[in-house]
Amino acid sequence: MYICLMYSKEIIKGTLKPIILKLLQEHNRMYGYEITQKVKELTKDKIQITEGALYPLLHKLEAEGIVTTEKESIGKRVRKYYKLTETGNSKAAELIDEFIDFMATMKHILDPNLSPGYGTAQ
């Protein structure tokens, strides 16, 4: 689904949703092309989102009420901005926390020396 220059498909599977939700959380509203460019920029081209992965997910998130859209005319064409709804905001926060926790767990499993504080926080 991604065009990924650095990571294998197995590893980045399931990361698209947290990436999109995090971006929308930080930027209030974004359009599709803007999202792909921002991901490219933030990951220094290591992750490039394809349209084939991005738009189906955005539409699904809209159907689930996690994002909503605002339309704006750009000349003759219409630009659709995606933004988080109130429910979407809390869901995004939940998913991002879960993902961060998951990454810490993975780090601990794969390289325990890198995460000496793991499991000691109260």
Add this chain to the structure above:
Amino acid sequence: MAQLNSIQQDKIYDILVDAGVSYESLQIDLIDHLCCMVEEKMDNGLDFSQSLTLSIQEFGLSSFAEVQETTLYLLTLKLNKMKKAIGVLGIISALAVIAGVLFKINHFPGAGILLAVGLILVSLIVFPFMAYFELAKGNSAIQKFATISGYTAATILSLATLFKIMMWPGSPIIAYTGLFLLVIVFLPSYTFKNYKIAENKMMAFSRSLLILAGVVVFWGLIPISKDKKIDQHKIHQEKIIENQIEE
């Protein structure tokens, strides 16, 4: 930053439509996306046609339709799972009703339970969900009206049959309500809807008339007049007995 003119945007629209992108909400996204790709390349010094060719190559022409396919698949995934489940339930309930009728004819035990289970499933779960799936297609107002009235009438008639079989009171009233809804509300809207879209107008009328014929047959099976006659006959006999006692 370059901005495409109206003719250039129309060209991009035509390319997407030719590639099979018909889902309007996605069409808006992809037109803007492709325009942005082209504009970025024009900013880097390429002309419109070079930028467009390069952008389409990057995107992959067949990918446009694939994006739509994936989007629609994700949007209808839940609905399709529900449709499958209701389909299975529909088959089970239809088999239960058929088996129930056959059992009843042959005086086998369990006919009542089979019919009751089948008719309850059909009227309270299968028909309402089928109506919901039909409405989810986003048809015209008249089609929606025909769907709602048709499935409501079917549900009421199934319940009337259930009441009749279980010998619960009120089955004729329920049956007449269902028939009334079917003939007065559903049939006209169904005929109108079919007449509007049918290539063969005669076929549209024929369908409606066949439903009406079915309704008439069902009507004939409601033994309301017969029941009245039996009741009147009983009252008459009781009166004779009372008179005889008085004498």
